[in-house]
Amino acid sequence: MRPSFYPRLVNGPFDDPGLFISFLFENRAILFDLGDIYSLSARDILKISHVFVSHTHMDHFGGFDRLLRLFLGREKKIHLYGPEDFLKNVEGKLAGYSWNLVENFTNHLVLRATEIHPTGLMTQEYLLHNKFQPVREAVRHPFDKILLKEPALSVSTVILDHRIPCLGFSMKERFHVNIIKENLADLGLDIGPWLKVFKQALFNSQDPDSVFEVRIGKKNILKKKFLLGELTDRIAIITPGQKITYITDVVYNPSNAAKITEFAKDSDQLFIEGTFLEKDRDIARQKYHLTAWQAGVIAARANVKQFTLFHFSPRHTGLEHILRKEAEQAASETRYQ
Known part of the structure; x- marks a missing residue:
């Protein structure tokens, strides 16, 4: 039975995080995180309708310029989602360029950005023909964890701790x-x-x-x-339906672990960072990241069918097989406790 969605990591496990999910029989895709996306073809990038950004550290948001560059001059509305201060950061990106010649574009490009807070959402639109200036005051909406709801699918989020708010995402087919x-x-x-x-x-x-x-x-x-x-x-x-969950850049503490376990519960595929080996647990805590062992424990507790590690620390270059082995061992021991 062929799945409806095909998720794949944008880069290798030591490079910028990102998950590209293409839709079967549709010229469409969504993206979780927006780091370096040069490994994606222009054809694939142009399929993207929605981008969900966990947080705006450079390795998760540096690909914004590439995305915008390819969509300039095209009839398109791009939906962007991110955590606290996301609108300010999007506006900062857009303010870095001169837009004095936008009247030469005949097609309409619209960026619709939504900022997620525990108490609500704030949405703003930026139009190319308006030189990407905000069109009005940001519109506020209630926050019910669902960011995108369509007849066939939904995308939900959870707010996690990376010393700043960091979002996890889950796409569920009805x-x-x-x-x-x-x-x-x-x-x-x-x-x-x-x-x-x-x-x-x-x-x-x-x-x-x-x-x-x-x-x-x-x-x-x-x-x-x-x-x-x-x-x-x-x-x-x-x-x-399929459930695909994406978790990155979070510290292992009781609150995060409980939230992720519940959020990822029964996922068909969980993409989860395993940045450090367990022997470097103290470094992981200082840098607010997970160890491979902790990722495996969470995957087992969430009863996921399959999990994939990514976002490895450069200090473990050449040791990716050990990181994966450690996560699998942790998951196996946790399941049989």
């Missing part, structure tokens, strides 16, 4: 629609763009007794009609 290819053939149907329309009807909770039309080709030719519920029974298996 449910997964698995298409039975053999049954398509029995109905005289082929795989095609109409399946995206079919899945969208399910995510929109369309009436099962409503008529669903299968249309094909650029001319949108009607091929067959079905009752949506009957077609679903014939060609689809509905299973729980």
Whole structure:
């Protein structure tokens, strides 16, 4: 069964953190963290619709300029999310350039940035044609942990401690629609763009007794009609959706550990930093990072199906296999306690 989302780390484990998640059959992706993104192709970057920034240390936010550079002159709205002071930092980035020739651009580029606080959200829009000056006072919204909610998925956040507020992110698919290819053939149907329309009807909770039309080709030719519920029974298996969680730059303390464990609970994939070896636990505490052992403990307590370590300290160059082995051992011992 093919997943709907394909997450991959942007860089190697010793380089800037970042998780690129592409959408199956869609020209779309989202990004967790915005460090160095030169390893991503321009084609992939242009797919990005939403960027979720854990915090604005340079290795998590330095790729902002690359992102903006590629989107200039394109018809696009980019949604950005970050922790306390995020709007100020976005505005600082934008203020670093001269925008006196923006009238030469015919397309409209909009940056919609949201700053997350424990008590609420603050959203501001920056328009290229307005030289990226704020269009109005920031709009305030209540904070319910959900940053993005669509029919098929949601992205939530948790505020963690890195000596400054640092955000963890989790993307959850509502449910997964698995298409039975053999049954398509029995109905005289082929795989095609109409399946995206079919899945969208399910995510929109369309009436099962409503008529669903299968249309094909650029001319949108009607091929067959079905009752949506009957077609679903014939060609689809509905299973729980994927959950992908991303955690980086956090100190191991009781509050963080409890928050992360609950937040990442039952994730299909957990991407979690394991910056130091356990023998360097004191250094990890001073620098507000996790050890590989601590990451493994959290992964086991959260009952994740799979976890991937990243964001290794340069002091452990050449020792990545030891970091991963330590995390796996910690997870194994924790599961059997």
